[in-house]
Amino acid sequence: MESEITYAEVQFKNASPAEEVEVPQKKKKHEQRTQTYPPWLPWLISLLLLLVCAALVVALLVTHISRSCDEPTALQLNLTEWHCILQVPQGKGRGWKCCPEGWKCFQESCYYFSADRMRWDESQQNCSGMGSHLVVINTEAEQDFLYKEITRQLTYWGEGINLYIGLRAQEVGQWHWADQTPYNVTAA
Template structure:
């Protein structure tokens, strides 16, 4: 009887098989991804720290980002980054898509970009949004931009990020909101370049109205 035939079912596997048992393709994949992530992170930090210009553009997770010194957001050093084409203000990024949609579709569109419809937290932010919206509106007689604010079935206003809604800190136009039984979505309401009402320009409208929108996301700091 040969040595091969004499080996029982409990015998040890050949040495060449044992030596390759750790070569799991999933293990290779995880290790490769970890090494790649570490390499990209190191390169990103070195690139930004070594840059001397007033702003830089980089590719991050498949998206092109534009960065400015983070001192603009009240931080001492580093960079504040927003996706290319978005506008920076304080520690947030804002984008005004060029098409119009209902409120529900507008929120889905923003969340699809990793953001949400804008939530207004201060008078300074409201002034910035008014200026941004008026620049985009050019000479249009009337333009509305959806906010991330809508009323529930009981008429209670809710922000999409679940921030508390404080009526005293809202920026409704005089007489608004009205017709709350039907008009349950909020928008910034701008009447071309003739509109000087910087702060108090919110209007509640029917949620299926086709309007522009403002998307917002947090800036990245590196």
């Protein structure tokens, strides 16, 4: 047998018309509440991550540059016009000394030995054109270096080469170096 369901509407006196009653739905345990975020929040997070990455890159670059500030750059080392050596003077920190290619380095100076045949004044002009001057010998160690280097160079060049230093008598007995300091016999 089929059961029949009958509905009836009951009205009471002095009562307001029937109001709809809402029955709250049961919440399921596994149902999650959806949170709404402002639309700009993902952009803000992306911007912050980008700033953190940029700060890390800057920190790495500054660290790398500060560690290598005493070393010549790779560009200087690869250029054919520069020759750099690491110097460790006594009592001082290490440092690099760079001289133009073809020049010799000794202590804090660069020396150019030329096989070109010129007079003294032409040699002086040639040096000036390279931003230098004929050698001024200040120490015995420098004199020894020059002697050994000239002896070595002469084995390649052969005889008949004129080699000049920056010493000249402007008046009889008045010797001056190319940098205009007077010659002192007892200095070296």
